Amino acid sequence: MLTAEIRITLKDGVLDPQGTTLRRSLETLGFAGAGEVRVGKFIQVSFGHGDQARARAEAEAMCSKVLANPVIEQYRIEIREA
Amino acid sequence: MKAAVVTFPGSNCDYDCFQAVAEHMGGEARYVWHREQRLPDCDLVILPGGFSYGDYLRTGAIARFSPVMGAVAEFAGRGGPVLGICNGFQILLESGLLPGAMLVNRGLQFICDTVHLRPERTDLPFTNRLAGGRPFRVPIAHKEGNYYADAATLAELERNRQVVFRYCNANGEPDEVSNPNGSLHNIAGITNKAGNVLGMMPHPERAMDRLLGSADGRLIFESIAHFLR
Numbered sequence: 001m002l003t004a005e006i007r008i009t010l011k012d013g014v015l016d017p018q019g020t021t022l023r024r025s026l027e028t029l030g031f032a033g034a035g036e037v038r039v040g041k042f043i044q045v046s047f048g049h050g051d052q053a054r055a056r057a058e059a060e061a062m063c064s065k066v067l068a069n070p071v072i073e074q075y076r077i078e079i080r081e082a
Numbered sequence: 083m084k085a086a087v088v089t090f091p092g093s094n095c096d097y098d099c100f101q102a103v104a105e106h107m108g109g110e111a112r113y114v115w116h117r118e119q120r121l122p123d124c125d126l127v128i129l130p131g132g133f134s135y136g137d138y139l140r141t142g143a144i145a146r147f148s149p150v151m152g153a154v155a156e157f158a159g160r161g162g163p164v165l166g167i168c169n170g171f172q173i174l175l176e177s178g179l180l181p182g183a184m185l186v187n188r189g190l191q192f193i194c195d196t197v198h199l200r201p202e203r204t205d206l207p208f209t210n211r212l213a214g215g216r217p218f219r220v221p222i223a224h225k226e227g228n229y230y231a232d233a234a235t236l237a238e239l240e241r242n243r244q245v246v247f248r249y250c251n252a253n254g255e256p257d258e259v260s261n262p263n264g265s266l267h268n269i270a271g272i273t274n275k276a277g278n279v280l281g282m283m284p285h286p287e288r289a290m291d292r293l294l295g296s297a298d299g300r301l302i303f304e305s306i307a308h309f310l311r
Contacts, residue, residue, distance in 0.1 A: 010185075014185070014230060015185070015188075015230075015264075016185075017185065017186050017187065017188050017189070017190055017228070017264070018186060018190060021190055066139070066143060066144075066147070067139070069140055069143070069176065069183050071175075071181075071182060071183040071230070071231070071232070072183045072185065072230055
C-alpha cells in the first residue's frame with residue numbers, strides 16, 4: 001500500500017501573517033537564530049493500490065484540483081510505502 | 083427582485099440575506115440548498131456569509147464543488163447578477179468566478195467591526211445608488227479577508243476598474259490605518275470583467291436598518307432593485 005505525503009505552503013513572495021508572528025514569538029523566546037518562518041499544511045492520503053506512478057498522478061490531480069490553491073500556494077508530493 | 087439565496091452547510095447569513103430581500107426590499111426570496119442542480123426562477127443569486135464546510139482546507143474551497151455551483155456559474159455566464167458576501171466572496175474566488183485569493187488577516191484575529199467603504203464604481207447593478215467616492219458604513223466579520231492577487235492580476239484589476247470597494251477612512255480616503263486586514267490596495271470588493279459578479283467581504287445585509295447601527299447596506303440592495311426594474 002502507498003501513501004502520498006503532501007506539503008502545502010504559501011508561495012514565495014506571498015506574505016505569511018502566521019509565519020511572521022511566529023518568528024517574532026521565537027525571537028522573544030530567545031531563538032535569535034530563527035530566520036524566516038513559513039507555516040503550511042501537511043496532508044496524508046492513503047491509496048488502496050501499490051502503483052507508484054498512478055499514486056503520484058492521482059495526488060498531483062488532487063492538489064491541482066482542490067488541495068492547494070494555485071493563486072497563493074505551492075505543494076510538494078512524496079509517495080511512500082505505508 | 084427574485085433572489086435565490088444559496089445555503090451551504092455552515093452558512094449563517096442566509097437568513098439575513100433572505101430578510102434583506104423579502105422584508106426590507108419587499109422582493110421575493112427563496113433558499114436554495116447547495117445540493118440542488120438547478121436554480122429556481124430568479125433574477126439575483128446571493129452566496130451568503132458563514133463558514134461553509136467549517137472552513138475546512140481553505141475558506142470556500144469545498145463549497146465551490148457543491149452541485150449548485152454549476153448552475154450559479156451558468157447563471158453568471160448568462161449575465162445574471164451574483165452577489166457573494168464574505169464567505170460567498172471566498173467561494174467566488176475559489177471557484178474562479180473572481181480572481182485572487184484570501185489570506186489570513188494581517189493581525190491573525192477574527193475581526194468584528196464596522197468599516198467605511200469607498201465605492202469606486204457606481205455603474206454596476208450593485209452600486210448604481212451609491213455616490214462615487216462618498217464612503218458608506220457596513221459591518222465586517224471575518225478572519226480570512228486579506229485579499230491577495232499577484233502583481234499582474236492586481237494591475238489588471240485596477241486597469242479594468244474591477245475594484246469596486248476599498249476600505250477607507252470617514253473622509254473616503256483609502257489609507258493604511260483604515261485597512262482592517264491587510265488587503266492589497268485596501269480591496270474590500272471586486273467584480274468580474276462583465277460587472278455582473280460582485281464579491282465583497284463586508285455585510286450589507288447586516289446594515290438594512292438604522293436600529294441595527296446602519297442602513298447603508300440598503301444602498302446595495304436598492305441598486306440591485308433599480309437595476310432589475
